[in-house]
Amino acid sequence: MLSVIPQPPRCDHAAVWPALHHHALALRKGFDLRHAFADDPGRFAHFSQEAPHCFADLSKNLWDAPAEALLLRLARECAVEQQRDAMFAGEHVNGSEGRAVLHALLRCPRGESPPGLAWALAQVHETLDAMLAYAERVRADAGITDVVCMGIGGSGLGPQMAVQALQGMCGARRRMHFVSNVDGHELQSVLDGLQPRSTLFIVASKVFNTQETLTNARSALQWFHAQGGEDVARHFVALTTNASAAAQMGITITFGFWDWVGGRYSLWSAIGLPVALAVGAAAFRDLLAGAHAMDHHFRTAPLQANLPVRLGLLDVWNRNLLGFASRCIAPYHAGLRRLPAYLQQLEMESNGKRVDRQGRPLALGSAPVLWGEPGTDGQHAFFQMLHQGTDIVPLEIIAVQRPSHGLQGHHEQLLANALAQAQALMQGRSCDDGHRHFPGNRPSTFVLLDALTPAALGALIALQEHRVFVAGALWGLNSFDQWGVELGKLLARDLQQRLASGDVAQLDASTAGLLQRMRA
Numbered sequence: 001m002l003s004v005i006p007q008p009p010r011c012d013h014a015a016v017w018p019a020l021h022h023h024a025l026a027l028r029k030g031f032d033l034r035h036a037f038a039d040d041p042g043r044f045a046h047f048s049q050e051a052p053h054c055f056a057d058l059s060k061n062l063w064d065a066p067a068e069a070l071l072l073r074l075a076r077e078c079a080v081e082q083q084r085d086a087m088f089a090g091e092h093v094n095g096s097e098g099r100a101v102l103h104a105l106l107r108c109p110r111g112e113s114p115p116g117l118a119w120a121l122a123q124v125h126e127t128l129d130a131m132l133a134y135a136e137r138v139r140a141d142a143g144i145t146d147v148v149c150m151g152i153g154g155s156g157l158g159p160q161m162a163v164q165a166l167q168g169m170c171g172a173r174r175r176m177h178f179v180s181n182v183d184g185h186e187l188q189s190v191l192d193g194l195q196p197r198s199t200l201f202i203v204a205s206k207v208f209n210t211q212e213t214l215t216n217a218r219s220a221l222q223w224f225h226a227q228g229g230e231d232v233a234r235h236f237v238a239l240t241t242n243a244s245a246a247a248q249m250g251i252t253i254t255f256g257f258w259d260w261v262g263g264r265y266s267l268w269s270a271i272g273l274p275v276a277l278a279v280g281a282a283a284f285r286d287l288l289a290g291a292h293a294m295d296h297h298f299r300t301a302p303l304q305a306n307l308p309v310r311l312g313l314l315d316v317w318n319r320n321l322l323g324f325a326s327r328c329i330a331p332y333h334a335g336l337r338r339l340p341a342y343l344q345q346l347e348m349e350s351n352g353k354r355v356d357r358q359g360r361p362l363a364l365g366s367a368p369v370l371w372g373e374p375g376t377d378g379q380h381a382f383f384q385m386l387h388q389g390t391d392i393v394p395l396e397i398i399a400v401q402r403p404s405h406g407l408q409g410h411h412e413q414l415l416a417n418a419l420a421q422a423q424a425l426m427q428g429r430s431c432d433d434g435h436r437h438f439p440g441n442r443p444s445t446f447v448l449l450d451a452l453t454p455a456a457l458g459a460l461i462a463l464q465e466h467r468v469f470v471a472g473a474l475w476g477l478n479s480f481d482q483w484g485v486e487l488g489k490l491l492a493r494d495l496q497q498r499l500a501s502g503d504v505a506q507l508d509a510s511t512a513g514l515l516q517r518m519r520a
């Protein structure tokens with residue numbers, strides 16, 4: 001059933017690419033957002049987009065309708081729709097690893113399987129049901145007061161981000177702790193104050209050979225036994241595609257997933273157990289439903305009214321046609337404080353590549369640098385640079401219409417600040433004193449969720465996944481491998497031995513010098 005799709009052209013080989021360059025050049029010389037709004041009363045309506053659980057305003061970006069029309073032609077020439085359909089159909093779009101990419105199947109309701117994937121969907125629901133039943137059993141167990149989730153990258157960031165985002169639904173009875181780093185300070189500070197009989201350890205690792213996670217799991221097991229803990233089966237659970245490796249460590253309760261789920265796309269799989277434990281099975285199903293609604297939008301909405309497509313096209317426009325090398329993410333919701341870190345992995349691990357699918361060097365920039373902090377904190381830290389710095393950095397604001405707290409006045413202030421930043425970046429303010437002059441005409445995108453519910457969070461994350469897919473498809477990348485993380489892992493293994501032995505033979509002078517100093 002599975003086949004490798006024929007390679008569509010990448011954006012810089014598309015026939016429309018020179019016209020886009022030409023248009024961007026003209027725009028860079030004379031485009032001004034303030035005039036664009038003054039000249040076109042329909043600009044907001046044209047550049048805003050409804051999508052499941054959210055609304056996005058793309059109108060304060062440095063583009064115009066002809067630019068978007070050319071970009072839509074680009075999407076067609078680069079066969080974005082065919083590439084999308086190939087992914088949803090289970091074709092081997094992850095060519096360098098020979099794998100299908102089916103994270104969207106994890107949120108597909110029973111009975112709605114794409115043709116030929118009913119077998120996989122049946123496995124998905126069987127595991128989901130078992131994982132959620134387990135989550136409910138633990139939730140009903142008053143003896144478990146603390147859950148320590150150990151996992152890194154896609155096995156840590158997603159669950160942590162989602163649990164924080166949905167904190168309001170979590171209840172105070174059970175504390176959730178997250179440990180990702182191999183730095184023992186992190187694990188130690190979590191273990192201090194815990195009791196083995198009231199703690200559940202979740203070891204989350206797709207491959208189950210990730211150094212950080214296994215080191216933390218071994219130390220947690222040691223601690224558990226040293227503190228008099230006995231029943232490992234009750235207190236340790238593994239989430240992995242490699243159950244036998246978990247069993248070798250003595251962890252026998254395992255929830256699995258499949259090689260067609262990439263680590264950074266795995267929140268929807270058993271890796272989501274911490275979320276299910278925190279918010280319950282029904283809310284976890286709502287998270288999946290929200291993501292599925294966005295999948296449906298991405299698969300069926302025409303390109304010009306398709307939010308992930310429009311955002312992905314805007315990303316390529318900003319990166320390659322206007323030359324902006326970074327994007328700042330400012331969630332205006334404290335619950336989304338780990339969203340920038342989550343999106344960093346999603347986008348920079350997916351599209352931070354220098355060769356295309358065929359291994360040919362790219363002739364243009366790929367993933368921008370993503371960074372950010374929640375607003376309003378960021379406003380008092382680095383927004384200075386967004387307003388008056390020498391580089392233009394597109395800002396993406398993610399705000400939430402309805403708060404889940406009852407404190408008077410806070411949310412209005414928060415939303416007013418979000419609006420004000422986008423407005424100030426665009427409008428600027430003229431002043432003869434250069435220090436007080438704001439140039440304005442600086443781009444921003446505004447995403448507004450109706451409320452930070454599980455469904456809206458699911459839709460937001462799926463939206464981001466798909467916009468990354470669209471940009472990767474235009475750049476001609478395999479967005480689903482991550483070979484760039486391997487070299488450092490390999491060298492760390494060698495250097496760990498050298499740190500023990502003191503052997504610096506064949507090392508460069510800097511590494512040798514540092515290593516010797518560490519040993520002194």
Ligand code: F6P
Pocket residue numbers: 152153154155204205206207208209210213263264349482485
């Ligand atoms: O090092 C990168 C990476 O492979 C990520 O892609 C992944 O999410 C993370 O490590 C953790 O991997 P695992 O879940 O297999 O432990």
